[in-house]
Amino acid sequence: MSESKHLPIYRHKAELIQAVKNSNFLVVTGETGSGKTTQLPQYLYQAGICKDGKIGITQPRRVAAITVAQRVAQEMQCTLGREVGYQVRFDDCTTQDTVVKYMTDGCLLREILADSLLSQYRVVILDEVHERSLSTDILLGLLKKIFSDPAKATSGRSVPLKVVVMSATLDTDKLSAFLGDCPVFAIPGRTFPVTCTFGSAVGPKDIESTNYVKEVVKVALNVHTTEMAGDILVFLTGQSEIEQACDLLYEKAESIDYRYDVYDQTVEGLLILPLYGSMPTDQQRQIFQPAPPRIRKCVVATNIAATSLTINGIKYIVDSGFVKQLNHNSRVGMDILEVVPISKSEAQQRAGRAGRTSAGKCFRIYTKEFWEKKMPEFTVPEIQRTSLTSVVLTLKCLGIHDVIRFPYLDCPEERFILEALKQLYQFDAIDRRGRVTQLGELMVELPLPPGLARAVLKAASLGCQDLLLPVAAMLSVENIFIRPGHPNKQKEADIKHRALATRSGSMNDFATLLTVFQACKSSDRPSGWCKDNWIHWRALKSAFAVETQLQEIVAHLQRKRDFPVETFDGQKNELFRRCLCAGYFTNVARRSVGKAFCTMDGHGSIVQIHPSSSLFDQEAELNWVLFHDVLVTSRVYIRTVCPIQYEWVKDLLPKLHEVDVYELSSVARKEVTDEEVKKWESREAAKRRPEVSTVDVMKKLEKRNNEATVNDARARYLQRKQQKQKGKSLL
DNA sequence: CGAGTGATA
The missing domain is CATH 3.40.50.300 (P-loop containing nucleotide triphosphate hydrolases)
Known part of the structure; x- marks a missing residue:
């Protein structure tokens, strides 16, 4: 206690409490070391604010949420998880008594999805806003949209929500302006020059x-x-x-x-x-x-x-x-x-x-x-640099139809938003009017990229989620295959990894992931097993945790009355790959000349199978493949690859070419009438050609060489590689 | 013929 009185923030305690009481939105700035993260929630607690609800404080990182909660519990002399607690993925350390709750920003976003009025909370504090994490940016826009209208602020709530936004000193005018010119409270920092x-x-x-x-x-x-x-x-x-x-x-x-x-x-x-x-x-x-x-x-x-x-x-x-x-x-x-x-x-x-x-x-x-x-x-900011598919789905599920004019602190480019809408439409997560479908509602529950979520749901409806959940978990964590720097050990690791691929029976990188997951899980000394096989034990452990969580969510969804149920009569191997197709039909490539493959996503990029794949050197046998991701280095490589048959995706592929971005942008901006939908559908029916059209489109695209961006990235990579070699030769 | 910044639900 006495130590916290020496923090720069302590002198401002009374003013700060008053500032929060005076307005619904407040920006607090202060450099690291000012004590704002640990002290402000305590001041508000002492001021009795918690009698009307909890104080929630978001952090962009798990470790921060946990360690700060630990410290505050100590300062308030209570057991962690009682009055002061934290919640991060896989680790909920809160109870009925918890009124000061530290959490990751992604956690609060999930809570809004379940209760958009955040009725349990009296105060929400967004911390480290200057880092501009994706979730924090979305939360900022949502809190503004839901609570900045004074008429709406209390609707469904007994008292209005207090929103405090905390940031390093830069950029505070912009934040204040964004939140309706709300007051700014500056706390001096305590750092050294x-x-x-x-x-x-x-x-x-x-x-x-x-x-x-x-x-x-x-x-x-x-x-x-x-x-x-x-x-x-x-x-x-x-x-x-x-x-x-x-x-x-x-x-x-x-x-x-x-x-x-x-x-x-x-x-x-x-x-x-x-x-x-x-x-x-x-x-x-x-x-x-x-x-x-x-x-x-x-x-x-x-x-x-x-x-x-x-x-x-x-x-x-x-x-x-x-x-x-x-x-x-x-x-x-x-x-x-x-x-x-x-x-x-x-x-x-x-x-x-x-x-x-x-x-x-x-x-x-x-x-x-x-x-x-x-x-x-x-x-x-991240929101302007990353794929927005998950974000747009989340917004849609919150009933925000116009995702282009959503109050973003910094707007993403419109084409990024349209691209996300297009993908969601292709995945059947939204319909032609931009409304969330039943499938979309299910997809948003899974903490996975939408394609993977769709594959998992397909498996769940076929009753074979045991095949897909481990794969989804493995793809959610960092690369589990260790490749050491020394050439000899590299060879050894490669041999072990190849052996694992062979062990899975069919040459399919997704199946290899499943094999690794199962083999390690059933081993009596898993960490030793990982060491022997050059597998990242830490990464695999987190994959186990992800799988458990996914299993719980899927089980919960399956208990819903309208969860779809399908049957399939055929081999397990085919079933597995058909499920993958349901989520990865946007990532399908057809064999072109030599080792080259041509993607079917409408970009027609020329790609090759990455040497780490078990299908590398077997290209000759393959006609159609599906892949998890793309890597641009000396070439454009596809990684984590699986052979498929054209028949499995042929009904899905036309959907990749039928979407018109102009329609999408009008759909995104307004509610669409039945008449308009009919008009589009008839136009599309006229446009749609017989089955060969997919191949035609593809052939055309194949000629168009990969875009300048890819070439640039490749050129830069080669240049850097050259330098590195120069650097090495200097040794 | 060859790769893994950093977070997060």
Whole structure:
């Protein structure tokens, strides 16, 4: 208790409570360290607000929701799960008594789906809004739409909902304006100054043409030899870069003579630690341990160290200025993982990591000119970069028909929304008038991408969900197949993985996933089994948890009276693949020349089977395949592949070509009359040609080469690969 | 002939 009184927020306690009482919407800003996340809910609780309902506080990340709840429970001297609790997926630590509830933003979105008035809540606090996570952005729009009209605010509620939006100081005017010019309450932060310097290595013309890994290593070593004691944090973009940088650092650090080369004589060595998401947890834990006396720690990390993990004692930052970002590209209809310059706000966030405990320094390897010309002010929010199919379905299920004019804080491009509508229509999740179908209502219940949800529901209606749920779970977690960096071990891992594919009987990557899932689950020492087979045990464990949850949801849906029931008379193997077709008919490709396949999604992209697939090198036998996802590297690859027969998808494919975007956009904007629907249907009947039309369309598309975007991505990849090789040869 | 930034329901 006494400690919390020293926080900057404490002086403003009374004003803050008053500000929440005075208006239904409030923006609170304050840097990390101001105490807003832990204190504000406690103040409101002490002010007696909870007699009318709960306080819900959202976080973009699970760990944050859990750890903050733990701390607040401690401060309020109550058992976690009583007055103070948390809820994240797979872990609900709340009871009847819980009035201060920390949760992930995605959890609250689910709750709105069940009760759009949030009648259990008195206050909802959206925290870390500046991070602009997809769920937080949707919540912002929903809360504005549902509660900003004073007449509606109380409809169905006894008292209006209080909405507090908390963000770092940037961008607060925009938030306030968005929420009807609501009041803004600023809390001073408590961080230490970080001085930033620019480098000379990366200029505005050098986006991809500089080996920044080498430069980052040079700067880090310079810090090590010329700066006072204090740990270093280096930001790079990915695992291979990090490994490369660590190798270089290790090499160079060995030749340092600590009698002459080092400015601070208390420093006698450098401890180099890589850090990225897929690293084993025990190795990750090492990062947090203080270095031995007189040794300087140097952590080389991905963006994971920018928000998710906080390392104490960091005094120096070396910033490469780049990040890997998944961007949705509607022109080719897929997501492409790209290396892009970070935004200025992200650069400040990175720099701030050096000022947590004392004053720090940040060394940017790029020039001031690069900062000014190539780095955007803010990161493009997720909602403008990702596939919106799930989001649009959620909105539709909440009765929001006009998804184009929904109050987005930042509007996604209209074509992204139309693309989502098109996909939902193709999946039969919405009808021609843009209304949610029975199937759509079922799909939204499953925490899965819509295609996968459709496949799972198909299986459930056929009574064979045991085949599909493990697969859906496996595809929901990170890649479970480990592929080590060293060539010898790589071979060993590949052999093990091939053996697993063969064991599944049929050559089908989805079946392999099922085999791995079942084999590991029935093993008496699963973690050892994973180790033997080069499988990610941590990832597989989370797949088990996902599968359990999916099973519960499906069982619940099946108990509904109108859940569809179908029968199928045939082999299990065919049944399995027919279920996949129900969800993946948008991802079907037909064999073209040689190893090439041509997708049938209307883009007609030329793709190849990825070498990790069990179907790689067997292309000659295949005519039609279905795939889970696409990867653009040196070529356009399809990953997780399964052979199918044309007959299984032939009735579904025409639907991929019948949708007219102009119709969709008018459907999205207004309710459509019966007359209009009839008009469209007759027009379509006239348009629709016999069965061969699909093949015709495809042949036409096949000629059109893959779009510039794909070529660009490929060119960039090749260039980067070349640099990496150059970097290696320098060793 | 070859790949895995980071979150989340």
